[in-house]
Amino acid sequence: MISPLPAAVLWDMDGTLVDTEPYWMAAETPLVERFGGTWTHEDGLGMVGLGLEDAARILQGAGVRMEVDEIVAHLTAEVMRQLREDGVPFRPGAREMLRELRDAGVPTALVTMSMSRMAKIVTELIDFDAFDIVIGGDDVARPKPHPDPYLQACESLGVDPADTVAFEDSITGARSAIAAGTVTVGIPNMVSLDEVGAHVLWPTLEGRTVADVADVLAQARQGVRA
Structure with a gap:
């Protein structure tokens, strides 16, 4: 049947x-490091599946001195760039x-x-x-x-x-x-x-x-x- x-x-x-999870991690790490922080692979794993606003607040806690909507826009733009350059x-x-x-x-x-x-x-x-x-x-x-x-x-x-x-x-x-x-x-x-x-x-x-x-x-x- x-x-x-x-x-x-x-x-x-x-x-x-x-x-695309590696694309997100590749965008998160330099952003945190730009503000003098550190971002590990384990930190990135903790973000898997989160809404972008929640993820942005975690990045703020890691020292990123940007507004939530600015962080979301930055990460999205970076991942979109990687998609265009490297394909799906x-x-x-x-x-x-x-x-x-x-x-x-x-x-x-x-x-x-x-x-x-x-x-x-x-x-x-x-x-x-x-x-x-x-x-x-x-x-x-x-x-x-x-x-x-x-x-x-x-x-x-x-x-x-x-x-x-x-x-x-x-x-x-x-x-x-x-x-x-x-x-x-x-x-x-x-x-x-x-x-x-x-x-x-x-x-x-x-x-x-x-x-x-x-x-x-x-x-x-x-x-x-x-």
């Missing part, structure tokens, strides 16, 4: 669709999964805490119509880990969160998707998701198919966790 397809698949961007670094299997979902007629949303203008650059660099909607960090009142971003995406698509599958790589993002009521697939990248409570963990999307996504949804409906 073939499992029914999800009503939509909701994608995080940084670290899930594209491996898709995570393994992500582009193929996205294409297969589109070919199967499954609605898709990009749900990211990056600014919407940066998310749109990423989508424009994909060589097919990849997403029905894009929800950026500047589109929601409360960022991840609050459920608002995923709830807004589901409302915009006209779907019940319980009928959707979300892909996430961070603790903050997975908590947001779970709180919204989606069936959440954790795809760890830079941080472990072992204790976050995702319905299933996949190392990457490489080799995964739409049928696998449908099976995760079916198992969740039956109360089964992988």
Whole structure:
């Protein structure tokens, strides 16, 4: 028996669709050092999945003497520059999964805490119509880990969160998707998701198919966790 397809698949961007977390760290380190501070790899890991305003406040605590909106604008500009210069670094299997979902007629949303203008650059660099909607960090009142971003995406698509599958790589993002009521697939990248409570963990999307996504949804409906 073939499992029914999800009503939509909701994608995080940084670290899930594209491996841009190193780009963010590359922007954070010189910014902190400009103001005489130090920024370690572990500091950068602590920022994974955070809303940009929350991340900016942490950088202020590390000594960056700039306003929150100035920090957000600076980091966004730096990551956008790296994307334009180096291209979109898709995570393994992500582009193929996205294409297969589109070919199967499954609605898709990009749900990211990056600014919407940066998310749109990423989508424009994909060589097919990849997403029905894009929800950026500047589109929601409360960022991840609050459920608002995923709830807004589901409302915009006209779907019940319980009928959707979300892909996430961070603790903050997975908590947001779970709180919204989606069936959440954790795809760890830079941080472990072992204790976050995702319905299933996949190392990457490489080799995964739409049928696998449908099976995760079916198992969740039956109360089964992988």
